[in-house]
Amino acid sequence: MQHNNMNNAFTGSENITRNTLISILGGGALLLGGSAYGASADWTGAADDNWSEASNWSLSLVPNSAGTSVNFIHNDAVKIDGKTVSLGTATNTIGSLSIASTDISAMSNFGISGGTLNFDNLGSDSMISLLDSINATIDSKITTSNNLNITNDSTYGAKLTLNGTINGGGKKLTFEDGTNNKIIVNGAITNASSVNKEGVGSLALNGANSFNGQFNFNAGTVAVGNNSAFGNAIIVLADGGDQEFDVSSGSRTLSNQVTLNDGFSVAGVGKTLKLNANEIATLTKDLNLEAGNGATLDFGSNFALQGSGAINKTDNGTLVLESKNNTFSGGLNIQQGAVSTATVSDTLTIGNASGTNHMLGTGDIDVSSASSILNINTSATGNVDFAGSTTKITDGATINVLGGGTTTLSGGTIDFGNSATKGSLHSSGSVVLGNTTLLNSDGVILDVGKDLTILSGSTSVQSGIGITMDSASAQNINGTGAITGVGALTKSGKGTLTVQSGITDLSLLSLTALDGTLDLGTATIATSTVNLGGGTLVMHQADQISPWMDLNLAQDTDSTLNFNGYDQHFTGVNSGNNSSLTVNMGGTGGSSNLVALGTLSGASDALRIGGWEGNLGSSLDHVTVDNTLTADQLSSVWFQGFNQGAVQVGDELRPLENMTAEWSGASGSSLWGNGQNWVGGDTYNIPDHAGASVIFGASATGLSSLSLGGTDRTIGSLTVGTGAATGYAMTVSGGTLIFDSGDANTQAAITQTDRDGTLNFGNVQLNSDTVVTTDSQRSIGAVALVLTADSQVPGN
Known part of the structure; x- marks a missing residue:
């Protein structure tokens, strides 16, 4: 250690303890204007709670000079728990400040208020340090003429709260906190050359800060309490720091540029962190982005992610990608939670560098678990084009196209995985099936909210994928000629689904009408199974479903067949408990129609025959069955216009008796x-x-x-x-x-x-x-x- 006669300052050491100072000065102290200079000042609190009272300090010297180390220690001799030391309106200059407690039996609380703490450590870094089992609150303003390190090294989860403004004096500010520790900065930070966040603990920035330079986010958590928490600085995320932004106090939008040397996480149930700078971030490595349960990380429309790296989405929250210029090519991997887009009103191109909208990048997409979802938001005029590369939807994962836009499968590959639980693809709008290769699509259901168009020569439709048409409004299946290879076709929703006249033949694994109306048009339907679960099936040619087969009625449902006067043959009707079937023959007056129902089995609640032309003694229309019905089965048959019940004459069913109807x-x-x-x-x-x-x-x-x-x-x-x-x-x-x-x-x-x-x-x-x-x-x-x-x- 050297003594500088020019400025009466000791240099070469950041902290001078009281014992060191005593040994150097032979038990005395160097006095300037009645204050300790370059010394260590320990609070005793012998008189009152005022900083300016000399008898409150060891050696009766008020600390107010550069290089002085000030210590507030809660112990058996000095009790500072519950105390607030006042600076009044004065500015006191010190080199460093330590607050600690040796009593670990309970958490203590201590505060400093009023005035200004000016840190000057004679060219070395100054420090505010919190140790052990004590919470500290500093309401005073803070200024510094050298770098200032603010640390919370408590092993008991203590909090250090700074409520006053912090003027960095053009120097570097460093906040460092340990496990479970918090530093809370409520005052505004100004005039800092840079701000560093070190340590695995939490730093809360709640003020409207205005510092420039860089915010070097090297480790731990920053609780973002203000949209200006990072001032005008560039946020630099260090590689390997496991950093977290916490927006639990409220959703935040940051206009700061961010240097993504590594990924990061966001926490805050029901809250959003939006990065909205006008920036292009180039990914040179894979980026792990973690949105905690209920939290959302939103890269705004001006924040483009480019380069060769991939984005890996983890945890149960949501990642939002808005920029159309997200041309990163390494792929998008959704391992947990949701990824969403902004609203697409043009064409979002997936897996191909062509086009103008690449919110999801240009590489492969992998949605890989039952807890992972990709939500693509569209307007009614938007289009989502699976145009290239490979999209994996596996192990119960889901891709939703929301908002009523069109989904086009024009190229590339969609792989639904080879596990027992497949992925699924849902579109609230229309779907156009082109030449996207669909792998492992056996048993997969494609949900279609509006029309389905099958392009000529489509390879997608021949994959055997199932299709569910679900809408309360009218829907159409459009195509040309014979269409083969479709899996299960299911109609749900209250609307009417019509197979348009351009389709002459439609080959399906199964046909199911659960709700609303399924109008088969004039297409010849080839399928192995017909299921009715409450819907209406409409036919417009004789024996339209071939080969002849059983009709399966779901339990507790009322289903309808409208034949429009065309003869139909079935091998049987299998009825679930409490099910009913209405058959509307629908012929024109004077024509003879046949409905052959085959073998009736199960516990049907009712078989109703509408539009039957005939009387008790003779008829034009004929309803036949292959088995002899029981009395219970006959009692459940009801010909419209007659009393309930039927008789069987050979294989033909006829009304039991004329109706008697009484007005109620x-x-x-x-x-x-x-x-x-x-x-x-x-x-x-x-x-x-x-x-x-x-x-x-x-x-x-x-x-x-x-x-x-x-x-x-x-x-x-x-x-x-x-x-x-x-x-x-x-x-x-x-x-x-x-x-x-x-x-x-x-x-x-x-x-x-x-x-x-x-x-x-x-x-x-x-x-x-x-x-x-x-x-x-x-x-x-x-x-x-x-x-x-x-x-x-x-x-x-």
């Missing part, structure tokens, strides 16, 4: 075509067939008008007995009421049991001789039957 008025309306207005409450309880008997009894009291709803209705007889004492009047309008007994030898009938009532009919058509009866007499009596000029009254 339960819906509160006067509509004939509302099933709730008839006893039973079912649409099949609505009378509309020759031979049906209709009764308006006590439940029709007060019913003055009855609307056919613009639809002609056919019945065999009408009986009105409302229970009214005298003078009721009921008008039937809104269509033609057709009287037809369904049997040439049986008369239709209108029977009125109340002598003083009046029935008014709009249009009436008598297809059978009709008897009008009042009470038990065959006469007009007190009833009035009003026929309009448009009515047809054939016969006598």
Whole structure:
């Protein structure tokens, strides 16, 4: 150690302990203006809590000179727990500051307030040091004329909080903290040449800082409490530092440039760190990016990632890639959590350097676990083109194309993995199948939210991939000629899916209608399985599904077949418990249609036959089965327009008996075509067939008008007995009421049991001789039957 006579300062050592100073000066001290200079000053607190009181210090010397080491030690002799030492309004110059506790039985708390601590260590680095089991809060302003090192080396997870402003004096500031330790800087940092973060602990930067130069992030955690936490500095991430940005206090957007020498992590449940500098970061090595559970790391639209390196996404949070200029070629590997894009309104090209939008880079993409997801956000006009390279979606991983944009499979390879659990690809918009090679696609389902277009010669469709069309709106399958190789085709959602007329043949592994309507158009369908789980299947040619096969009805579902007058053959109907099937034959009047259902098995709740033309004695349409049905099975068959139940004549099913329908008025309306207005409450309880008997009894009291709803209705007889004492009047309008007994030898009938009532009919058509009866007499009596000029009254 040397003594410099020019400035009366000791140099050559950063810290001079009190024992060293005593030994040098022979037990004395060097005094300048009544303060310790170049000495070590220990707080005793003998008098009060004021810094300026000399008796509070060892040797009764107030520390206020360059190079002085100031020590606040909590021990048996000096108690500083709960104390706050005040500087008043003064500026006190010291070389270094140490705060510690020798009592490890409990965490102590200590503070310094007021004034300014000016650090000057005679050209050597100054230090603020926290040790052991004590929390310290410094509210005073801090200035420095040399590099300042601020450390928290507690082994007990202590906190060092700096609330005052820190003026770096154009020098370097270094923050270093150990395991579980925190340094919290609430004051603004200004005028620092650079700021360094060392150690594995946490540094919180909460002020609106304005320093320039570099923020050298070498290790540990920085809790980002302000969008200006890093001032105007360039954030330099050291290689191998395992750095973490913590935004738990709130989402942050940083405009700082970032030098990515290594990857980093982000923490903060439900919060986002967005890097928004206008920057091109060149990746020369693989970059590991970790977003903690619920946290989001967002590289903004101006922050481009380029170079030959790869990006590896880990942990359960989300990584957002927004820049269209992300041309990094090393690949995107999503090992955990989600990766999302900004909204694509043009064409996002995957796996190819052509095009103008490369948010996901130009290399391979690997989404590799059940906990990993790639979400590609689009607008309705956006397009995602899998154009080259290899995209892996394996082990339960998922790629979602969201927002209604189109997904095009034009080139490259998509590999769904060879494990038992495949990956999956979902598109909320339309999908165009081109020539992307699909590997390991057996059992994989491609979800399509809008239309599916299969390009001529598509290799993608021939991979055997399954397709689910799921929408509440109309969807189409577009293509030309014969299309082969498709896996399972499933229709779900309330909308209608139509196979367009350009497709002549469609070869499928299986065909399933779960909801809504699947209209097969005129394409011939070749498949091995047909499943109905609540949807409607519509056909437009005879035996449209070939070869003939079983229909499988899912448990607890109501399914429908619309045949539009074309003959259909099946080998059987396998019914799940509490399932029902409605068969609408749909032929034009006078034509004969056949529906061969094969062997009926299972516990169907109901088999309904709609659009069947015929009467009890004869029929144009025919419904056949291959097995003899049990009484229970026959009781579940219901021909529309007849009472529930059927008889089997050979292999043919026929209605059991003509319908008897009684008005209940339960819906509160006067509509004939509302099933709730008839006893039973079912649409099949609505009378509309020759031979049906209709009764308006006590439940029709007060019913003055009855609307056919613009639809002609056919019945065999009408009986009105409302229970009214005298003078009721009921008008039937809104269509033609057709009287037809369904049997040439049986008369239709209108029977009125109340002598003083009046029935008014709009249009009436008598297809059978009709008897009008009042009470038990065959006469007009007190009833009035009003026929309009448009009515047809054939016969006598």
